[in-house]
Amino acid sequence: MDRTAVLALFDREMRQGARPDGPGAEVERVGAVARHTGPAHGWNGVLWSALEAADADAAIAEQIAHFAGFGRAFEWKLYGHDLPVDLGQRLVAAGFTPEPVETLMVGEVAGLALDAEPPAGVRIVPVVDRAGADLVADVHERAFDADASGLRRHLRDRLAAEPDAVVAVVALAGDEPVSAARMELAPGTPFAGLWGGGTVRHWRGRGVYRALVAHRARVAADRGYRYLQVDASSQSRPVLERLGFVPLTTTTPYVYATAAAAGGRTPPGA
Structure with a gap:
């Protein structure tokens, strides 16, 4: 993989040219910033910027004012190669x-190891449907010890x-939901994104997460996507590398909680 070329393609297609991620959401390009404004329970934030040192502070202030006007907490997704350097x-x-640093990893679907299956009994x-969405949110709350009301909605x-x-x-292990994940598709681009993979504590280390990655990768292959993208934590990165994903850069969520913020923030990785 030509990592420089793929990172440039990712910037162009998935950041600068991002699509809304659901009903009631809008992506707009304002000067050198691309931002995503969603409902209170959705994701709100800055996806891409191409700022100069001279105009960065004004652009930051403009985004704070924009999201404060909607009463939204929001996130600025800062990538390791974004400018200015400070x-x-x-x-x-x-x-x-700032929240913990993650690694932007991309795998070319044709080169991934997709034979991983869930362990026996899973x-x-x-x-x-709604019942399934509730199961995903329930697993998220148990796996991450975090509120998943925004993700649920x-x-x-x-x-x-x-x-x-x-x-x-x-x-499912019998009738118990033990892990959950999702894949966001971006029609018209070569990328599909893997998000929210989480496993409850007593089922970790048994290959469930790996099986969910492989399952979604097979679906992406069937639907014609060339690349899979993941914002990987330090825990998931080794698993993804064994499956064939490669690191491209880092990504750090910078979160701004406006005084009037309402609802639960649902970051892309949730």
């Missing part, structure tokens, strides 16, 4: 809080309005 420091000075079930909305744009799955 953009992260400027965001912190403006009131943003089956992978597609999510197609977002996934319900997406399945109802755009069922062909999201592939969600739950791994």
Whole structure:
């Protein structure tokens, strides 16, 4: 893989040319910034920027004012190659809080190891309705010890309005949901994104996460996508590397909680 070329393609297709991620969401290009404005329970934030040092602070202030006008907490997704080089420091000075650094990883579907199957006694079930969305949110809350109300509403909305744009799955051990994940599809681009893979504590280390990645990758291959993209944590990166994913750069969520923010923030990786 030509990592420089693929990163440039990712910037162009998935950041600068991003699509709304569900009902009630809008992507707009404002100067040298591309931002995504969604409902209160959805994802709100800056996806891409091409700023100069001279105009960065003004652009940051403009985004704060925009999202504050909607009463939205929001996220600035800062990538390791974004300019100016001190953009992260400027965001912190403006009131943003950085979350843990992740690694942007991309796998070429044709070259991935897709033969991973779930362990004995576990089956992978597609999510197609509200009940399935609730299972995904329930697993998320147990796996990450975090509120998943925003994710629950977002996934319900997406399945109802755009069922062909999201592939969600739950791994069941008997009747117990033990892992869940989703794949966001971007028609017209070569990329599909893997998000939200989480496994409850007592089922970790048994290959369930790996099986969910392989399952979604097979679906992406069937639908003609060339690349899979993941914002990988330090825990998931080794698994993804064994499957054939390669790191391209880092990505850090910088979060701004406006005074009037309402609803639960649902970051893309949730």
